Amino acid sequence: MLKRVIQQFQLDVLATSEVEDSHSSTVYKCTLSNGENVYLKIPFTKLKYQRELEAYEILKGKVSIPEMINYWSGDEECPGAFLLSELKGKPLTSAAKPTTAFQVGVLHAKMHSTQPPSEQVLNGMKNEFPNWSHFIDQQFYSFAEDAxxxxxxxxxxxxxEKFERMKQQLPLSDGPSFIHMDFRPANIIVDNEQVSGVIDFESVRFGSTEVDFSKLYRDFLSYDSSLYSAYQRGYNSIRPLIDLEKVLPFYRFTDAFNSIGWCKRRGNQEHALFLEENLARLKKWLL
Structure with missing residues (x-):
């Protein structure tokens, strides 16, 4: 498949390497004969391809993202592929400074400031906001079948029981906004303390912003109160941040539960560490 995609984009490639920590696509870093690095991305399904394509069109010029150099709509064997520019830097880590966390807040808020386009018909991205409670139910009970x-x-x-009880205590939803659904450090690229941008849009929707903080909190903001505070200041400089204390407990709990179901779907052995981490989180919430 990689060879076919390289031929499709007519690339002169010197070397390729598969990118780790990509769970909904196969991604390759390619070094071209001119020394330039580009990325080839092959989503697992046609729907994920369509979401990604629409996300690039919607976010262009509004949020820092890679340049979509080219794309291929695929065929019977391939759901599609993207040729993307390289964002300079490496994934965000908990060792980042508050100045970087501030920029992450700005980036996140700019994404959440993006509303459904009135002039564009969307085939992949759905606007879940009008039926947000139903969407959350659907997500939870779908993963419950695996969990x-x-x-x-x-x-x-x-x-x-906890899901049903906590759901009743949620405030009014905040949106409709562009939500990433996988906004975590692995998808935020940083170069020398400067945030280069955000990647990976296979799961995006329009919906309530409240769902979009749990993974960032889990893997980054919870490590240091100064990072959390700086992130909040950055976010508030663009748009008002919702009261995270009211929504984070619910979404952190459902994230742990849903992640257990996700591990069952994708393979317990392959994701054993992630499974154990979320089992521990869930037991902490419940016991």
């Missing part, structure tokens, strides 16, 4: 094979019956039932 029940991992959790013992008592823990599983406790999770269902």
């Amino acid at each position: 029940k094979y991992i959790l013992d019956e008592r823990l599983y039932q406790k999770a269902i």
Whole structure:
């Protein structure tokens, strides 16, 4: 498949390497004969391809993202592919400084400031905002079908009861906004303390911003209160940040539960560490 995509884009490639930590696409870093680095991305499904394509069109000029140099709509064997420019730098880590966290807040808020386009018909991205409660239910109970094979019956039932109880306490939804659904350090690129941009748009939607903070908090903001504070200042410089204390507990809990279901779908052995981490988180919430 890689060879076919390289031929499709007529690239003169010196070397390729597969990018790790990409869970919904196959991504290759390619060094061209002129020394330039580009990325080839092959989504797992046609829907993920369509979401990514629309995201690049919608965010261009509004949010820092890679340049989409070219794209291919695929065929019977390939759902499609993208040729993307390189964002300079490496994924964000918890060792970042507050100045970087401030920029992450600005980036996130700019993305959330993007609303559904009135002039563009969307085939991949859905606007889930009008039925947000139903969307959250659908996500949770879909993953519950997988999680029940991992959790013992008592823990599983406790999770269902907690979900229904906490859901009733949520404030009014904030949106409709462009939401990433996987906004975590691995998808935020930083170069010498400067945020280069955000990548990976296979799961994007229009919906409520409240769902979009849990992974960033889990993997970055929770490590240092100064990072959390700087992020909030950066976000508020663009748009008002919702009261995270009211929504984070619910979404951190559902993120842990849904992640257990995700591991069951993708393979317990391949994602054993991630599974164990989320089992520990869920037990902390429930027990």
